[in-house]
Amino acid sequence: MNIPIKIVFGIVLFMLTEVKARPVSYPGGWTLMLKNNNYKNSVHAHYSLSSYTSLGYRFEYLRENNYSLNAFQINRLLKRWNEPNSQANLYIKSAIGNANSYKKKNNNKSSFAGFFGFSADWENQRYFISYDNRYIEAGEIDSFYQQSFRFGIAPYIGDYGDLHTWLMIKLEHIPEAHQNLSLTPHIRLFKGFHLLEIGANLKSKIMLNYIFRY
Amino acid sequence: MKKSLIKFFILLVLFNFSYSIGNTKVIYAFVNGLVCDFCARSLEKTFEKEESVKSITIDLQEKLITIVLKKEKNLEDSKIIKLVNDAGYDVKEIKYEK
Numbered sequence: 092m093n094i095p096i097k098i099v100f101g102i103v104l105f106m107l108t109e110v111k112a113r114p115v116s117y118p119g120g121w122t123l124m125l126k127n128n129n130y131k132n133s134v135h136a137h138y139s140l141s142s143y144t145s146l147g148y149r150f151e152y153l154r155e156n157n158y159s160l161n162a163f164q165i166n167r168l169l170k171r172w173n174e175p176n177s178q179a180n181l182y183i184k185s186a187i188g189n190a191n192s193y194k195k196k197n198n199n200k201s202s203f204a205g206f207f208g209f210s211a212d213w214e215n216q217r218y219f220i221s222y223d224n225r226y227i228e229a230g231e232i233d234s235f236y237q238q239s240f241r242f243g244i245a246p247y248i249g250d251y252g253d254l255h256t257w258l259m260i261k262l263e264h265i266p267e268a269h270q271n272l273s274l275t276p277h278i279r280l281f282k283g284f285h286l287l288e289i290g291a292n293l294k295s296k297i298m299l300n301y302i303f304r305y
Numbered sequence: 306m307k308k309s310l311i312k313f314f315i316l317l318v319l320f321n322f323s324y325s326i327g328n329t330k331v332i333y334a335f336v337n338g339l340v341c342d343f344c345a346r347s348l349e350k351t352f353e354k355e356e357s358v359k360s361i362t363i364d365l366q367e368k369l370i371t372i373v374l375k376k377e378k379n380l381e382d383s384k385i386i387k388l389v390n391d392a393g394y395d396v397k398e399i400k401y402e403k
Contacts, residue, residue, distance in 0.1 A: 113343065117350055118391060142391060171393060175337050176368070177338075216365070250366055
């Protein structure tokens with residue numbers, strides 16, 4: 092890996108992330124999501140054309156197999172259930188781009204790559220549940236499936252503009268990974284345009300996530 | 306003479322103030338799916354773009370948006386419903402200030 096790429100990864104690692112990743116915002120809304128866990132680091136910036144569709148760019152570094160993914164991503168809200176005190180969503184996410192391996196044995200291979208997945212969430216002001224999956228195909232470099240489940244509870248209920256706090260736990264499963272299950276308790280702090288998540292999995296791998304939405 | 310002028314000026318200001326208040330319409334819309342700050346911000350951004358809207362406040366506890374219109378402006382129920390739907394939410398009920 093050359094020096095500039097290391098610097099970029101260093102910045103990403105420092106900012107880290109995993110998010111209340113609603114893949115579609117409000118019409119005309121911009122979102123920046125930085126995500127890091129023991130498997131990967133990623134940056135996803137998207138623009139919402141409507142409350143149903145967002146278009147964006149994703150950079151991802153997959154640590155275990157030492158390669159990166161650059162892709163254009165499109166997210167689509169398939170269905171939203173708006174209830175008086177809760178909301179549920181079903182999204183489809185797909186991306187298409189290029190993967191670059193940094194493994195010496197792969198001799199810096201490059202390959203057409205993409206992924207496809209679903210995510211679903213339900214929340215009210217007290218509880219939050221989400222499920223997320225995707226299948227990544229990166230040709231000769233890698234291909235794998237991953238899924239995650241998250242549960243959260245708010246210790247208090249704030250009003251608009253307050254600091255919102257969530258105590259959460261995330262279970263991530265990647266069958267092909269060396270550590271195929273990862274359980275990560277974390278805290279989510281959410282105020283205004285900013286959302287921050289801090290936690291660590293049971294192997295003490297730190298998670299620090301950030302979302303900016305405007 | 307000077308006191309009379311001051312009284313006249315004060316009356317003029319009060320009249321103008323009450324006239325302004327009297328012509329400012331306030332609409333209350335109860336919204337389904339309004340459960341977080343991102344949802345609230347989404348609605349705020351959507352309504353702020355409307356030319357007839359003077360201000361908007363959001364109460365997450367009550368799932369209520371309060372829309373204050375500019376003087377002599379109106380906002381039809383159908384338009385409010387469309388704006389809320391476009392932002393990704395549903396209107397449960399619309400009320401007007403009596």
